[in-house]
Amino acid sequence: MSRLAFFFDSSTCSGCKTCQVACKDKNDLPVGQVWRRVYEVSGGGWKKEGAAWRNDVFAYNLSLSCNHCEDPICAKNCPTKAIRKREDGIVLIDQNSCIGCKYCAWVCPYGAPQFNPEKGVMGKCDLCADYVDQGKNPSCVDACPMRALDFGDYDELVRKYGESEHIYPLPSASITGPSLCIRAHRDAGGADPAVSNIEEVKNA
Amino acid sequence: MRSRDWSLVFFTTLAQWSVGIIVCLTGLILFSDDPAVIVETGLSARNPVLLALLLIAVATTSSFLHLGKPSNAPGALNNLAGSWLSREILAIGLFSVSLLLTLFSGWKSGGMEYPGYLLLVCSITGLFLLWAMARVYLIPTIPAWNNWYTPLSFALTTLCLGLATFLLLDTVVEDGSGKPLAWFYVGFLIAVLLLELLSGFLHQQQLNKMPTGMDGPVFNRGTLHRLFLARMALLSIACLAMIASLLQANLAPGSGALTWVYPVLALVFIQEIVGRFLFYLSYFRIGV
Numbered sequence: 380m381s382r383l384a385f386f387f388d389s390s391t392c393s394g395c396k397t398c399q400v401a402c403k404d405k406n407d408l409p410v411g412q413v414w415r416r417v418y419e420v421s422g423g424g425w426k427k428e429g430a431a432w433r434n435d436v437f438a439y440n441l442s443l444s445c446n447h448c449e450d451p452i453c454a455k456n457c458p459t460k461a462i463r464k465r466e467d468g469i470v471l472i473d474q475n476s477c478i479g480c481k482y483c484a485w486v487c488p489y490g491a492p493q494f495n496p497e498k499g500v501m502g503k504c505d506l507c508a509d510y511v512d513q514g515k516n517p518s519c520v521d522a523c524p525m526r527a528l529d530f531g532d533y534d535e536l537v538r539k540y541g542e543s544e545h546i547y548p549l550p551s552a553s554i555t556g557p558s559l560c561i562r563a564h565r566d567a568g569g570a571d572p573a574v575s576n577i578e579e580v581k582n583a
Numbered sequence: 584m585r586s587r588d589w590s591l592v593f594f595t596t597l598a599q600w601s602v603g604i605i606v607c608l609t610g611l612i613l614f615s616d617d618p619a620v621i622v623e624t625g626l627s628a629r630n631p632v633l634l635a636l637l638l639i640a641v642a643t644t645s646s647f648l649h650l651g652k653p654s655n656a657p658g659a660l661n662n663l664a665g666s667w668l669s670r671e672i673l674a675i676g677l678f679s680v681s682l683l684l685t686l687f688s689g690w691k692s693g694g695m696e697y698p699g700y701l702l703l704v705c706s707i708t709g710l711f712l713l714w715a716m717a718r719v720y721l722i723p724t725i726p727a728w729n730n731w732y733t734p735l736s737f738a739l740t741t742l743c744l745g746l747a748t749f750l751l752l753d754t755v756v757e758d759g760s761g762k763p764l765a766w767f768y769v770g771f772l773i774a775v776l777l778l779e780l781l782s783g784f785l786h787q788q789q790l791n792k793m794p795t796g797m798d799g800p801v802f803n804r805g806t807l808h809r810l811f812l813a814r815m816a817l818l819s820i821a822c823l824a825m826i827a828s829l830l831q832a833n834l835a836p837g838s839g840a841l842t843w844v845y846p847v848l849a850l851v852f853i854q855e856i857v858g859r860f861l862f863y864l865s866y867f868r869i870g871v
Binding site: 418443452455456457458459460461475476477478479480481482485486487488489490494495496498499500501548549550551554573574577580581 | 659
C-alpha cells in the first residue's frame, strides 16, 4: 500500500488562505465548513536587556486538512465502517453509510471530520481523490500562490523536503501517524505560542 | 458541548439507570437469604423489569436524536471488530431482548418473582452494556475522559440510580426476621454517594492540572467550576439527609422515616444528570 501525503512549507506560507477557499469551492462546502484551515500562530514578547528592550515576537501559519493518517483513529472507531482507507492511503468517508454520530470528529486530533448539518453526515478532505485518479493535483496544492503546499508519496516528500517536524499546535505524530510532511518556520518553537485566529478555526 | 449532546446525557444516564435496576434486582433475588421481596410482574409502574425496559427504550430513542442521519442506523453494527460504539449498540440490543424475555416470562407466570437465570442473563448483558458504554469514552485523544473516572462514574451512576429506584418502588420491605431490609439499601446508597463525592473531587483535581489545548474548557473557575460545586453540594445534601433518616430509623424503628427520603432521592436523580452534563462539557481533545 502506498501512502499519499501532503507537504506544507510553513516558512513560505503567507497565510492568504487561498488553499482554504480553493478547497471550499471544489467541494461546494456550506457556510461554516472548512476542510482545510489556516492556523495563525504567534507568540513571544518584549524583554528588557540592560537599558534596551529586545523582542522575540514571532508569527507563522499552518495550513491543515485531513492528514490521511497511517493509523486513522477515525476509521478505527467509525461504527458503520463509513470511513475507509484506499490502497493509495487516501482516507475517505462514504456519506451514504455515515450515520452522522460525530464520533470521528470527537476523536480526530486534527479536527478533520466535520458535520454537515444540511446533509446530516460527516465530511472531510478526500485529497481530491477524483483529481488524483485523473493524475491531477489536489485543488489546494494547485491554488497556493506561494507553492507552500505539495503532495505525493510520503517517503518521496520526505526525501525531497527533509524529515517532517510537527510544530505547534500539532499533536504528537505518534498518535495516528499523519501522512504530513512539514518544513518548519524558523521561529516555530518560540516562547508561548498561541493560535491567534481561534474564532475562525475553533468549530472545525 | 452542542445542543444535540443533551440526547447523549439522557441516553447514557437512562441506560445506566435501567442497568442499575436490573443489577440491584438480581442481587436482591440471587444473593439475599430470605428477603420478603415484593416484585410486581404485571403491567404496573412498580414492575422493575417493565420500568427498566421503558427506560432503555427511552434512552435508545434519545440516542437517535444525536444522529445526523438516523435512517442509516442499521449499519451501526458493521464495525463490531474494531469500534466500541458498534459493540455498545449490540449490547443495547442484547440487553433489551433479554429484558423483554424476562418481562414476558414473569407476566405469563403471574407470580411475584422473576426466574433468577433470566435476571442473570439481563444483568450480564446490562454489565456488558455498561462496560461498552465506558469504553466508548476511553479515547486516547480526549484526556478528560480517558482515565479511571469514566468507568467508575458510570458504575456509580448505575448503582446509585438502581438503589434509589428500589427505595422508591418499596420493593424491599423487610427480611424474615422483621428487620427492614430497605435500610441496608439506604446504607449501600450512602456508601455509593460518598464514593461519588470523593471520586468527583479527585477527578476535578486531575482536570484542574490538565493543559486543555488552544480552546479547551477552563475547569478551575467559571461556569464549569460553579456547576461542579453545585453538584457536589447536591450530593452532600443527599448524603447527609440519607444518614439522618438512617439514624432516625434506628432510634425510632417503624417511625416511617423512609417517607421523607423521597425528596432526597429526587436530589440524587438531579445530581446524576448534572454530573453527566459536566462530563460532556469537559470534552477537549489533544491537538487542534
